[in-house]
Structures are given as C-alpha cells and as structure tokens.
Amino acid sequence: MKTYKDLSPSLRTIMTPGPVEVDPRVLRAMSYPILGQFDPEFTELMNETMDMLRDVFQTSNQWAFPIDGTSRSGIEAVLVSIIEPGDKVLVPIYGRFGHLLVEIAERCGAAVVTLEKAWGTVFDPEEISAAIGREKPAIVAMVHGETSTGCVQPFDGIGEECRRVDALLVVDAVATIGGVPVRTDEWLLDAVIGGTQKCLSVPSGMSPITYNARVEAKVLRRKTIERGLRDIDAAVPTVRPVASNYFDLGQLQDYWSPKRLNHHTEATTMLYALREGLRIVLQEGLEARFQRHKKHEAALVAGLQAMGLTLYGDPTCKLAVVTCIRIPAGVDGEAVRAMLLGSFGIEIASSFGPLKGQIWRIGTMGFSCNQKNVLHVLGALEATLHWHGVDISTGKALQAALAVYAGEATPC
The missing domain is CATH 3.90.1150.10 (Aspartate Aminotransferase, domain 1)
Structure with a gap:
C-alpha cells in the first residue's frame, strides 16, 4: 500500500498581491467545531458577519454577505444576476482584470462597450463620466485596484453620472477592501465585490459582496420571472431568469435572510475565518x-x-x-x-x-x-x-x- 508523508508546507514570507499570509487568529478560528448551517448559533454568526461586512464596506446596505468561492465567484454572482442579454455594459480597462469583467459580461450576453487606458495609468474620472453620458449603459463595471499594474482608480463623480442615466455601478474591490478606503455609500457604488485572500488576510474561498436597493430591484424583477409571473406588466416578459442557480443573488439573499432558504450548504470553517478576519480589521x-x-x-x-x-x-x-x-x-x-x-x-x-x-x-x-x-x-x-x-x-x-x-x- 502506498504511503504519504505528513502534510508540512514550508513557512514562507508571502509578499505577493495575493494570496497573503493569514493571521494566526484566523487559522485558529478555522479549527473550531463544525456547526449545522441552520443551528441558531451558526445563523447568529452569519448575522454578525453581515453586520461587520457593512462596516468594512462602509455602507448601510441591507445586503452584505459572502459568496462561497474565490473572488471571481463574487464578481460572477453580481454580474450574472443583473446582466440581461442585450444590456449595454461599459467597462473601463486599465489592466488585466478589466478584461476579466468584459469576458464575464459577454458570457452573460451583454453588449459590451470598452474604454482602454495604457497599463500603468488610470482614467481621469471625467473621461468615464463622459462615456457614461454618451453611451447610457445599463451597467458600468470597473476595477478599483488593479494588482496587475499597481494602480488605483479614483471615482470622483462617476457614481453621480451613473445615477443621472440610471446605470448600475459595479466595482471590483477585491484587492482594496480592508487595505485601501472603499467608501461604498459615499461614492454611490451600487454593488461592490471584495476578496478574502488579500487585505483581509483570510484564506481564499469566499468573496464578500454588498449591493443596494437599486441592484436588489433588478434582482427581484428577474426573480419574478423565474416564478412564472409573466403577466405583471408589459416589460416583464422581456426579462430572462438568471442563468446560474449557484450564483443567483435572488436565492442567495433568501439564504442570508431570516427565510433561511436551503440554497446550499454553507462553508462553515470559511465563515469562521471571514468573521474572525473582519473582527480583526474592525478591532484595528x-x-x-x-x-x-x-x-x-x-x-x-x-x-x-x-x-x-x-x-x-x-x-x-x-x-x-x-x-x-x-x-x-x-x-x-x-x-x-x-x-x-x-x-x-x-x-x-x-x-x-x-x-x-x-x-x-x-x-x-x-x-x-x-x-x-x-x-x-x-x-x-x-x-x-x-x-x-x-x-x-x-x-x-x-x-x-x-x-x-x-x-x-x-x-x-
């Protein structure tokens, strides 16, 4: 019979843009006993995690919870839940991860319009605002901090312009949440996606997100279609249901609400890790x-x-x-x-x-x-x-x- 040696990864000083070293207190939290996902003790941990996420995202949004999966899972959950085939999506690109937003939007059937800036630079916010006014997209998807180039995009006036044309502003803050200011409400960001394995110093495996009532309205509109209620108004039949079950925010928010929809089995130890990581951030x-x-x-x-x-x-x-x-x-x-x-x-x-x-x-x-x-x-x-x-x-x-x-x- 083949034998294997004990697992003993080498100690490293990890100075990459992610993953990074994990706080020992987070590792300790991951060793705690498993609770059932509907155990009142566990659902209280879920509620506490949502409260702490609101503070870290600097938002009063009702919805702030993690998606189970790496950071890309959060990006996909938001985009697949709000993009309807044919929606115009504007993506300003100044590095690798802008191209990722384009790919995901195209897979959702969006009509993608891009702006491109030389790598190593960012956009003047007025350039983006002008493009929003010109294109009048349904959604603007942007990266806040580009780890591929080491640049951070300012948001001055972009949220206001999105509101003026009734566009949703979706921001990838995977690299910045917990390390650089991400002022969700102040900047009028409609949905923000974070990551655990970077500034939060939690292992990769969850993607915290938050979104406001503007996003929720579109999510619920599509959710109505899934339930077969196509005769509410003339506009509703043009909406298609969310293609993904796992990444459907309409179902996920029911899972994270008092309804406790049995959507999936929660990643117990990862939630322990995220909660402890957020506690450490807020304690500091x-x-x-x-x-x-x-x-x-x-x-x-x-x-x-x-x-x-x-x-x-x-x-x-x-x-x-x-x-x-x-x-x-x-x-x-x-x-x-x-x-x-x-x-x-x-x-x-x-x-x-x-x-x-x-x-x-x-x-x-x-x-x-x-x-x-x-x-x-x-x-x-x-x-x-x-x-x-x-x-x-x-x-x-x-x-x-x-x-x-x-x-x-x-x-x-």
Whole structure:
C-alpha cells in the first residue's frame, strides 16, 4: 500500500498581491467545531458577519454577505444576476482584470462597450463620466485596484453620472477592501465585490459582496420571472431568469435572510475565518489600518529607490498595497524570484500580459504588511540582485526603510 508523508508546507514570507499570509487568529478560528448551517448559533454568526461586512464596506446596505468561492465567484454572482442579454455594459480597462469583467459580461450576453487606458495609468474620472453620458449603459463595471499594474482608480463623480442615466455601478474591490478606503455609500457604488485572500488576510474561498436597493430591484424583477409571473406588466416578459442557480443573488439573499432558504450548504470553517478576519480589521480600525498600509508602502518604496530600482506606473495613481518594480535590463526575473524563494523563503510576484517579464510585483497586504516583512524582502532582494551581478547601491535600502519607520523620511 502506498504511503504519504505528513502534510508540512514550508513557512514562507508571502509578499505577493495575493494570496497573503493569514493571521494566526484566523487559522485558529478555522479549527473550531463544525456547526449545522441552520443551528441558531451558526445563523447568529452569519448575522454578525453581515453586520461587520457593512462596516468594512462602509455602507448601510441591507445586503452584505459572502459568496462561497474565490473572488471571481463574487464578481460572477453580481454580474450574472443583473446582466440581461442585450444590456449595454461599459467597462473601463486599465489592466488585466478589466478584461476579466468584459469576458464575464459577454458570457452573460451583454453588449459590451470598452474604454482602454495604457497599463500603468488610470482614467481621469471625467473621461468615464463622459462615456457614461454618451453611451447610457445599463451597467458600468470597473476595477478599483488593479494588482496587475499597481494602480488605483479614483471615482470622483462617476457614481453621480451613473445615477443621472440610471446605470448600475459595479466595482471590483477585491484587492482594496480592508487595505485601501472603499467608501461604498459615499461614492454611490451600487454593488461592490471584495476578496478574502488579500487585505483581509483570510484564506481564499469566499468573496464578500454588498449591493443596494437599486441592484436588489433588478434582482427581484428577474426573480419574478423565474416564478412564472409573466403577466405583471408589459416589460416583464422581456426579462430572462438568471442563468446560474449557484450564483443567483435572488436565492442567495433568501439564504442570508431570516427565510433561511436551503440554497446550499454553507462553508462553515470559511465563515469562521471571514468573521474572525473582519473582527480583526474592525478591532484595528479602518483608518488606522489604511494608514498602516501606507506606512509600510512608504518604507518599501524608499528602500527600493535607495537601492537604485525603478518603480513602474504613474506614481500619482499608485495602489498603496501593491508596488511594481521594473526588472533591470539583462536580469532574468524568474531566476531572481526563484532565489528569493529558495534561499530566503520569500515569494514575490511576476506579471502577465504586456508586462510579462518586465516587472516584479510586491504586495504589502493585511497580515503580510509589517515591518519585519518589508525589511526582510528589501535585504533579500538586495543580496539576490548583487548575486546576479546587478549594479545596485548596496547597503542603502534597509537604512532608507528604517528612516521611514523612525519618522526621519517623508512617506510617499
């Protein structure tokens, strides 16, 4: 009989744009006993999780709950539940994940209209508002923080323009929730999708979402069709029911309401993990957490620049939780990453698409975002680049980062 050794994954310093290291308190929560999904003790945990999600999303929405699955499950649940075949969907693209929104919308039968910006930059919000006024889409789908380019998109005035033309504004905040301000109500965002494996420091496997009454109205309109009530008004027969059962928000909100629709079996330990992760975020305080991410970003950037490395992207729209670095000319980027992992136990990310082989991406997210990790990655990267014969300024990176931590340097 074939035998297998005990599971013993290596300890890593994970400095990628996700997944990141998980807070030990979250791992501990995942070891707790299983409860039945309709056990009153468990349904109270569900209610508490919804309350905490409202606080983290900075919203008063009734609906704020997780979708079981990776971050993409939340994106699909929202889009498949609100896009009707033929709906015009406007997608501004400034990186890899804008293209993902296009693909999902097209699979839902949408008539997709795109705006494109060079990678490493973002849109002036007025460009997007002008396109909304011109195209008058049913839905605008956008990425808040692009981990592929390390850029963050401002939303000034976009929500107001969507309301003016009666368009729903759907935002992918997978990379930003819990690390960068996501002001759902203030920015007039109709639906927002988050991720667990990035700034929340929870294992991948759930996607928190929130949506308002404008989205719910469309969800319920389609739900009416599913029940066969096609004679309510002349407009209703043109609406098609949601193609997905698993990702149908109309059923999922019944599962997360006092109705407790038996839609699926909840991922018990993942809910424990999410609840604990959210509790930790709120215990730290949102504003304090945002400032912590900016402080460690500043130390990392100071160290990289003191080393002589060049950052990628427009600094005016830099995402605080992801730092992109141009790979020096003549350097094998994958060889550097392999040495960091093999010799130092540090993982940083490469990139894809037009940036494949051109940049490294370092994440400072959630539990991974701390002084020890920043100093570790700077020291290891300097040693690795020196080993590979790169002409860098040795001995300066850690001093520059330490100066930031000592308050002797101005944070970026």
